[in-house]
Amino acid sequence: MEEVYVIKGLNHRSMSRRSALKAAAGLVAAYNLGLSGARAQSGKSLNILNMNLLFSDVLANQIAKAYTDAEISADPVPQNEQYEKLLVEMSQGSSTYDLLVLDALFIHQVLGNKWVQSVDDIKTNDSSLPALQYENLFPEALKYVQSDGKRYGIPLTFSTPIFAYRKDLFEEKGLSVPTNWDDYRKCAEALHSGDVAGNILLLGGQDAHMSGDWATRLMGMTKLGPEDDGVLDAKNQPIFNSEGQGVRAIERLKEVLPYAPKGAQGLDYPDGISLFSQGRAAMFISWSDVFAGLETGPLKGKIGYAAVPSEKFQQQMTGGMSLGISVNSANQAEAYKFLDWMLRGEGYRLLLENGETNLVYKSQLEDPAVRQKIPSLNVYEDFKKRGTTTIALPPYRVPNSVEVQRVLYEEILAAMLDRKTPQQAMTDAESRVKSVIR
Numbered sequence: 001m002e003e004v005y006v007i008k009g010l011n012h013r014s015m016s017r018r019s020a021l022k023a024a025a026g027l028v029a030a031y032n033l034g035l036s037g038a039r040a041q042s043g044k045s046l047n048i049l050n051m052n053l054l055f056s057d058v059l060a061n062q063i064a065k066a067y068t069d070a071e072i073s074a075d076p077v078p079q080n081e082q083y084e085k086l087l088v089e090m091s092q093g094s095s096t097y098d099l100l101v102l103d104a105l106f107i108h109q110v111l112g113n114k115w116v117q118s119v120d121d122i123k124t125n126d127s128s129l130p131a132l133q134y135e136n137l138f139p140e141a142l143k144y145v146q147s148d149g150k151r152y153g154i155p156l157t158f159s160t161p162i163f164a165y166r167k168d169l170f171e172e173k174g175l176s177v178p179t180n181w182d183d184y185r186k187c188a189e190a191l192h193s194g195d196v197a198g199n200i201l202l203l204g205g206q207d208a209h210m211s212g213d214w215a216t217r218l219m220g221m222t223k224l225g226p227e228d229d230g231v232l233d234a235k236n237q238p239i240f241n242s243e244g245q246g247v248r249a250i251e252r253l254k255e256v257l258p259y260a261p262k263g264a265q266g267l268d269y270p271d272g273i274s275l276f277s278q279g280r281a282a283m284f285i286s287w288s289d290v291f292a293g294l295e296t297g298p299l300k301g302k303i304g305y306a307a308v309p310s311e312k313f314q315q316q317m318t319g320g321m322s323l324g325i326s327v328n329s330a331n332q333a334e335a336y337k338f339l340d341w342m343l344r345g346e347g348y349r350l351l352l353e354n355g356e357t358n359l360v361y362k363s364q365l366e367d368p369a370v371r372q373k374i375p376s377l378n379v380y381e382d383f384k385k386r387g388t389t390t391i392a393l394p395p396y397r398v399p400n401s402v403e404v405q406r407v408l409y410e411e412i413l414a415a416m417l418d419r420k421t422p423q424q425a426m427t428d429a430e431s432r433v434k435s436v437i438r
Helices: 012-025 054-066 079-091 104-112 119-125 139-144 167-173 181-191 206-218 245-259 269-277 332-343 346-353 368-373 375-386 401-416 422-436
Strands: 045-049 071-073 099-103 161-166 283-287 303-306 315-317 321-325 389-391
Touching (some): 045 079, 045 332, 054 071, 054 346, 079 099, 099 104, 104 321, 104 401, 119 332, 161 167, 161 206, 167 181, 167 303, 181 245, 181 283, 206 245, 206 269, 206 283, 206 315, 206 401, 245 422, 269 283, 321 332, 332 346, 368 375, 401 422
Parallel strands (some): 045 071, 045 099, 315 389
Antiparallel strands (some): 099 321, 161 283, 161 303
C-alpha cells in the first residue's frame, strides 16, 4: 500500500547547514537573483524545484544560461521552504516542477512515495534517448539515486564529515594529527586556552549535533556495510546501541566538552564555522559543505583537512544532493536530456568554476590541480591512506528520517547536559525511535 508522508515543521538539519554555507559563500542575495538564461530557440522549458545553496545559485544562473536546448527556470528557494514545498507539490500530484533537487537525508521518502521517475524507464519508453554516463561520477555518490536496480536522477554534490584543524597551532605544540579519539581528546586539551577552544561541539543544532558530533563517533565503533548507516538496520530497527556504541559515542563527546567554546549548548552550524573562521577554535569536525568559503578567509593556508578520527573501524558517512525527474512532469524526455547534458561534464564544470567544493564528478576529484585549489578534497587521499570505507547517512532508510533524527538529538542532548545518564538516554532513544518509525 502506497502512503504519502507529510512531516510538519522544519527540516532543521538542512536549514541550519544551508544557512552556514550561504553565509560562508556570500550568497546574501541568492533569493532575488534573476533568471537571465538565454531562452531556448526550441521554446521548450524545464522548471526545477531548487534550494538556496551555492550549487543552486549556479544551477539557476550559469548552468541555465549555458543550456540552450530548453529554458531552465530554477529560482532558489530557502531550504526549509523547499522541503515543505516538495511535500505539498508531490502529495497533491502537481506537475509544476519537472526536476526536483533532493537531499540524501530524505531520499527514501521520495523513492518510497514514487515521486521521481526512474530514468531507466524513461529511456525504455524512448529508445532515441542516449544512455546516461554515470561512469563519469564518483561511484559512492550513486547510492542515493538508485533503488531496486534502477536509477532515479543524478548526484549534484557529494559531502562527507571532515576533520579541520589549525596547522599552525599544531606545529606550535608539536602535535600530530589525531587518527583516533584518544589522541583527539589529548589534542583538544593541549590546544585549549582562554582565547582558543580546543575543539568545537554544536549541541544547539539537530543535525549538527546528531550527525556532525555524535554520529561521527558512532560510525567507527561497529563494522558496517556501504549501504548501512549505523543507526537502523535494513528492516529499520534501531542498532545504534546494539553493542553499547551509542553510549560510548556520548561518552566520547562528554570527554571533550570541557574544551569546547562557552555556550556550546546553543551553537549550530553557522556559529561553528564563524568561531573557526575567526581563529577561536583549534579543531572542528563537521560536514564538508559547512566549510565552503573557508579558504578565502583570514586563515587561508593555515588549515589542515583530514579524515575524521576513528574508534575501531575506518568508516565514514557520506551524503549529498541529487536531481530527480518528477513523476508528474509532462516533460520527462526533455528533463532526461538535461541530465544527460550535465553528465557529459559542462554542468559540473560550471559548478566547480563557480565555487562548489563538494564535488561528485570523477575527473575533477582525480585532478591534482583541483585538489590543490580545494584543500578540503585532500580528505579523500586520507581515505586511501587509512583504508577508509564510505557508508550511508543516518537515518536515511526511513521516510520520516527528520523525525527520527529529532528523537535521537533530544536524547543525546539530554545526556550531554546531564539530565540523563548516557545509558538511560540510549534506552529511551531506542524506545522512542521504534515508536515513531513509519
